[in-house]
Amino acid sequence: MGLAGRGAALAAAMLVGGVLTAGGAALATAMNQEAIHGCVTTATGALRVVAEGTACEEGETALDWNRQGPPGQFAVFPIKGEGGAVAPGATRFFKADCGGGNYALSGGYLGTATTAPVSVIVNTMDSKNPSTWKVGVVNHSQTETYKMVTYASCVPVAAQ
Numbered sequence: 001m002g003l004a005g006r007g008a009a010l011a012a013a014m015l016v017g018g019v020l021t022a023g024g025a026a027l028a029t030a031m032n033q034e035a036i037h038g039c040v041t042t043a044t045g046a047l048r049v050v051a052e053g054t055a056c057e058e059g060e061t062a063l064d065w066n067r068q069g070p071p072g073q074f075a076v077f078p079i080k081g082e083g084g085a086v087a088p089g090a091t092r093f094f095k096a097d098c099g100g101g102n103y104a105l106s107g108g109y110l111g112t113a114t115t116a117p118v119s120v121i122v123n124t125m126d127s128k129n130p131s132t133w134k135v136g137v138v139n140h141s142q143t144e145t146y147k148m149v150t151y152a153s154c155v156p157v158a159a160q
Helices: 003-031
Strands: 035-041 047-050 060-066 077-086 091-097 102-111 118-126 129-139 146-156
Touching: 077 129, 091 102, 091 118, 091 146, 102 118, 129 146
Parallel strands: 102 129
Antiparallel strands: 035 047, 035 060, 077 091, 077 146, 091 129, 102 146, 118 129
16 A cells, blocks of 8 residues: 555545544534433334433434333232141132232242152142132142142232
8 A cells, every 4th residue: 555545545544434433523512411312213123322312313313302201109018828737638718918909920839848749730729709818729748738828929000
């Protein structure tokens, strides 16, 4: 590459560097404001960040957004439900009720550490009452009692 070619390449590199620096400075300025301002291309959804007061071009829609707001309340809450003994050879059902205005999002049970062979036949939200989680257990032992308690994770209906 001759001297003239190197000069042109250097000039082009300086021009590109200047454009990138100016663009980065404009973006940094826009990001330091209370709100971030942008223009969204209607046809493609492409977004470009602009300085406050900059008009969007034809075919673009203005979009302003703020920084992250304060955290909201944590909506999911756990409850301990019914519990009790399942006699040898018996089947019992227990429930955890989240109360009116809440859904039982998930649930389960905790049983005693015994050698009693048990089968869980139900472990689900009650289809007739979505605020309740139900668990059904069969104790297959002929001699040992199985003890358990139900739990549910509840969420207010309005939070969904």
